[in-house]
Amino acid sequence: MSDPPILEVEDVAKRFGGVRAVDGASFSVARGSITALIGPNGAGKSSLFNVVTGFERPDGGAVRYDGRSIYRLPPYAIARRGMVRTFQLTKTLSVMTVLDNMLLAAPRHPGERLGGSLVFAAAARRREREAREHALSLLATFALAEMANEYAGTLSGGQRKLLELARALMLEPRLVLLDEPLAGVNPTLGRRLLEHIEQLRADDGTTFLFVEHDMEVVMNHSDRVIVMAAGRVIADGEPQAVRRDEAVIEAYLGAHA
Amino acid sequence: MLAATYGIFALGLQLNIGTTGITNFGQAGFMAIGAYAMAILVVREGWSWWWAMPVAIVCAMAAAVLVGLPSLRLRADYFAITTLAFAEIVRYAANNWRSLTNGNQGLLGYNADWFKLSFRFGNWLNDHGIHVTSFLFPLMLVSWALLLVLWLLVAALVRTPWGRVLRAIREDEDAARALGKNTLAYKLQSLALSAALAAIAGFVLAMNLTLLVPDQFDPVFTIFGVVIVILGGLGSYVGVLVASFLLMTLLEGTRYIGLPLASDKIAALRFIIVGLVLILLMAFRPQGLFGKRKEMLLGE
Numbered sequence: 001m002s003d004p005p006i007l008e009v010e011d012v013a014k015r016f017g018g019v020r021a022v023d024g025a026s027f028s029v030a031r032g033s034i035t036a037l038i039g040p041n042g043a044g045k046s047s048l049f050n051v052v053t054g055f056e057r058p059d060g061g062a063v064r065y066d067g068r069s070i071y072r073l074p075p076y077a078i079a080r081r082g083m084v085r086t087f088q089l090t091k092t093l094s095v096m097t098v099l100d101n102m103l104l105a106a107p108r109h110p111g112e113r114l115g116g117s118l119v120f121a122a123a124a125r126r127r128e129r130e131a132r133e134h135a136l137s138l139l140a141t142f143a144l145a146e147m148a149n150e151y152a153g154t155l156s157g158g159q160r161k162l163l164e165l166a167r168a169l170m171l172e173p174r175l176v177l178l179d180e181p182l183a184g185v186n187p188t189l190g191r192r193l194l195e196h197i198e199q200l201r202a203d204d205g206t207t208f209l210f211v212e213h214d215m216e217v218v219m220n221h222s223d224r225v226i227v228m229a230a231g232r233v234i235a236d237g238e239p240q241a242v243r244r245d246e247a248v249i250e251a252y253l254g255a256h257a
Numbered sequence: 258m259l260a261a262t263y264g265i266f267a268l269g270l271q272l273n274i275g276t277t278g279i280t281n282f283g284q285a286g287f288m289a290i291g292a293y294a295m296a297i298l299v300v301r302e303g304w305s306w307w308w309a310m311p312v313a314i315v316c317a318m319a320a321a322v323l324v325g326l327p328s329l330r331l332r333a334d335y336f337a338i339t340t341l342a343f344a345e346i347v348r349y350a351a352n353n354w355r356s357l358t359n360g361n362q363g364l365l366g367y368n369a370d371w372f373k374l375s376f377r378f379g380n381w382l383n384d385h386g387i388h389v390t391s392f393l394f395p396l397m398l399v400s401w402a403l404l405l406v407l408w409l410l411v412a413a414l415v416r417t418p419w420g421r422v423l424r425a426i427r428e429d430e431d432a433a434r435a436l437g438k439n440t441l442a443y444k445l446q447s448l449a450l451s452a453a454l455a456a457i458a459g460f461v462l463a464m465n466l467t468l469l470v471p472d473q474f475d476p477v478f479t480i481f482g483v484v485i486v487i488l489g490g491l492g493s494y495v496g497v498l499v500a501s502f503l504l505m506t507l508l509e510g511t512r513y514i515g516l517p518l519a520s521d522k523i524a525a526l527r528f529i530i531v532g533l534v535l536i537l538l539m540a541f542r543p544q545g546l547f548g549k550r551k552e553m554l555l556g557e
Contacts, residue, residue: 055431079437091432093425095552104425105436109418112438114446117417128418153555171437 004067006031006175006207007052007083012061013231014044014051021047023231024061029175029224034201034208036218036239039228040252045211046088048228049179053085054078065175080107084173088180088211090160094153098144098163099135101152105170106131135170142166142196158189165193169200178210182217194221219243227251258393258465260505261400266458266478267485267497268404268411269451274483275492276415277447278427279329280337282479284455286344289474291317291456292463293351293358296367301357306370314456321452322445329444344476351471363470371396371464393465400461404498407454412494423447424492488538490548499546507531 005028014022022044029035037045050056052063054075063071070078079085093101109131111117111124139145142162147155152163161181168176182190194217200206212218218225218239225242227235229251235242242248266284273281294313298304304312328339351358358364378395389395414420422443425433430440463469485504489496511527518526544550 053435055434074439075431075434076437076439079435084437085435087431087435091429091435093428093432094555095428096421096424100421103418104421104433104438107437111418112422114419114450115414116419124418151551151555167436 003031008064010062013059035224036222043228044231082174084168085177086164092152092160099148102135138166158185175207258397261404262461264404264501267482269454270482277423282337283340283344285474285478286347287317287452287455288459292459296364299367317452317456318449321449325448363468490545493547496547
């Protein structure tokens with residue numbers, strides 16, 4: 001592809017005390033791709049996610065999103081640029097309604113400034129109306145429309161994962177990072193979630209990077225696979241090639257072989 | 258009157274603790290800064306009372322930003338201790354910085370402008386057939402009117418998208434950050450707004466007392482404010498109104514229990530009764546008078 005990659009990670013390091021959680025990881029994510037990030041437990045996948053999205057301060061390296069450095073930017077600034085993440089343990093806001101969860105994510109909302117709803121009354125109302133329409137149409141796509149006015153805490157685990165993805169999409173992201181989007185989701189909902197991801201890529205050209213343990217999902221639904229072990233990237237390529245890679249087999253089985 | 262003072266004071270605490278989830282235990286300190294800044298500007302600098310008040314509010318807000326900037330990054334329990342310590346520092350400073358505050362001798366004479374106004378207001382009321390028996394009656398009317406206006410303002414603010422972000426921060430700050438919200442800025446705004454309310458409560462208190470001494474700003478004031486917030490229900494603004502009235506009625510009403518006991522024993526008994534009522538209420542209605550039980554259960 002001639003397009004420059006949407007995300008470039010170079011030699012990123014993150015230490016917790018003496019533990020090198022991420023130890024010089026480098027990779028890039030191609031625009032419009034669905035890329036999987038895999039690796040054994042403790043390989044540093046979640047730490048890498050946290051560093052890239054600004055939730056943890058990296059100790060070295062470079063991170064570029066859309067050609068510009070986002071190294072050590074705060075999480076909110078990174079999210080506003082169009083790189084949005086979800087969490088391994090869903091962070092739906094239980095005591096807010098499903099619709100409020102969605103509206104909260106609406107970007108560029110003048111009413112979110114202190115007194116903004118009074119000072120920019122007309123603009124705030126207009127933005128709120130737009131956001132509501134967008135939110136309701138997304139909720140309809142994710143089969144959550146009937147739940148719009150329920151507390152998000154009443155949703156099932158799988159529905160929360162769907163809501164978290166739908167909520168991330170309210171930000172109109174160009175790159176979505178999903179941390180184990182299928183963990184604890186029943187297979188039917190899981191399939192629907194994967195269909196949505198592929199649909200979004202096809203419709204809007206949204207790029208996805210996701211951490212997943214289910215190898216069947218990884219092999220069938222991603223076009224690139226990045227493999228991490230002990231804080232480093234040990235393989236990077238098409239699913240079929242990665243599956244046969246010696247280093248990968250070693251990393252997964254190494255401890256037992 | 259004390260109920261209205263506490264009401265305004267607790268309104269800020271509700272915004273911080275109930276809506277934003279930041280445990281501000283330094284509210285009495287912000288109130289002290291507001292009241293003292295007003296009094297010092299009037300007495301020592303000769304400012305007009307009308308100019309001193311807005312400037313004192315700004316002082317309290319600036320103090321909130323200064324305290325919040327380093328400490329709002331801390332976990333909730335550390336933040337609580339930091340703000341409590343801050344309030345005590347303010348009280349000790351007021352006690353010892355005599356050239357500015359006159360220490361425990363107290364500061365006098367900041368309320369001449371108010372008395373003129375109050376006197377005229379009282380006469381006006383008399384002319385209009387409302388018989389004023391107490392010279393404090395105008396202050397009572399003004400303080401209740403203030404409470405009502407501020408209550409409407411804050412209750413309206415938390416219902417805007419701005420308030421929605423605050424509620425999101427209360428529940429899960431990381432979720433709000435992941436959705437592009439600068440949570441530190443929101444927490445600072447919440448704290449500064451609350452400090453402004455504390456300063457206004459401080460003005461009402463100062464007008465009521467006519468003499469400003471540091472020990473009025475004891476941390477117990479904050480604790481009563483927190484009791485009001487919990488009694489009324491976390492996040493409920495109707496709760497603040499009702500609970501501040503109720504708690505003050507309980508506290509003041511128990512003064513007049515007719516028991517054949519020494520006055521010091523009555524004084525102790527008052528607090529025992531108030532404490533018991535609160536314990537019973539928490540046992541049977543843990544969400545507070547106006548809190549939503551469902552929200553409490555869903556929020557774990």
